[in-house]
Amino acid sequence: NAGVMQNPRHLVRRRGQEARLRCSPMKGHSHVYWYRQLPEEGLKFMVYLQKENIIDESGMPKERFSAEFPKEGPSILRIQQVVRGDSAAYFCASSTSGGLDEQYFGPGTRLTVT
């Protein structure tokens, strides 16, 4: 089992550009979570998705951020018109079912906005 895959591992964007972060869950996992980790801080929940559905996006900024988990393919976290404050590590986790089960994390994508 390859584990949770995220790509790219590092992403540099200029202010105003778009960032697309991809997450492939572990085989057999249909639940995906996205977290953001600012430098020197803990992880903060952003969004929870099941295949083709957003279950909970209470942690996602209302503007510029969106997430999807299509029937086929990876989950995508999209940040439009990036700003310096978006620079962070973005982690994806997957699980077989909701939060009562262990979440397995990917290696993260480190986004730098210049």
Place this chain on the structure above:
Amino acid sequence: SQQGEEDPQALSIQEGENATMNCSYKTSINNLQWYRQNSGRGLVHLILIRSNEREKHSGRLRVTLDTSKKSSSLLITASRAADTASYFCARSYNNNDMRFGAGTRLTVKP
């Protein structure tokens, strides 16, 4: 805030000593999970303890949960330099929500 706190923020010990990290929370949880994060890497799941459990072991790791005090602790016995990492506790409040604290940065000196 639902998140509570982890303490200490940083801990430095000698190899062979035990390391204890604590995690508190403010509202009832379904379960609590401990993760390790090496510098620049992703998180690694260590132990999940459910709200009806009091103690769990995994190798040199021991996790306790005291629901009356709304706190948990992670004990690493006979620490090694390779245990140097940040340790996070994640509180699961419902099926959708898992909240992390700022973590404890553990340094084990050889």
